[in-house]
Amino acid sequence: MSGQFAYPPDREEASAAKVAALESLLIEKGVITGQTVDKVLAYFESEMTPLNGKKIVVKAWTDPDFAARVVDDTPAAIAELDLPEGMAGAEGEHLQAVANRPGVHNLVICSLCSCFPWPVLGLPPYWYKDPVFRARAPREPRQVLAEVGVDLPDDTEIKVWDSSGTHRWFVIPERPSGTEDFTAEELMDLVTTESMLGVALAGPAS
């Protein structure tokens, strides 16, 4: 992704040096150990990925009762699934699912910073943190969605959900038609991170 965020190299060096200094000072002080950050990162990168979200969406597509429960009480419904230990922690207790349905499309944003449902989607994509997206999405969601290729009928209501420390929204997209005979694995391939944020519809990755 080089070149998309060009800025003076010394600025980056300054930030990099600050991070390194903070980490070693915290280790020296005994606040963390030399392994702490690596352990946390390894956990995030191996366990907290969009695969969790895909499993939740496919379960909702194939089990109408679960589909209702996951919207009513998201953490409890997720706990029913065989997902990695710790899904309830690391902000997981604040997860809240919203379901698309005919006539209603949900869009997840964080207008203030970049609150994100890590446990089910991993780390946020670049665009989620982009100031233009964060500013425009709540003001003109239909236009923004059209620009990224989601053309919704005029009578489809767009609900915009602004994430916060206590509400980490994610979207259960609609199951594409013609997928009645798909296996769970084939269905999972249709669920993208973008579709679970409402900036795309579920479907084959383009």
Next chain:
Amino acid sequence: MRLHETCTTDQAAPRFDHEWQRRAFGLAVALSEFGHYKWDDFQQSLIQTISRWENTPGSQRGDWQYYDHWVAALEKVIADHRLLTAPVAKDAGDHAMDERLQ
């Protein structure tokens, strides 16, 4: 205003351009997970940093660099909680025994 080009191209692509961004992320999460501050405290610090940038005229601020804000927010929350200046009591499991969070 146009959307950033990654809006249409970033299909769950790698999230960090550089290792220091990854470590900055891990450090902020680790300190929260081990109880040195509440995640909300970091979040508030990040919101303030970003909003200062957004409220500064375009000619007087640098390019948008998300992880610069992240690092600034991290420095502030570490200072606010005196993690580098106050003595820290720990148990054997690397968990801070911070009375403010008990």
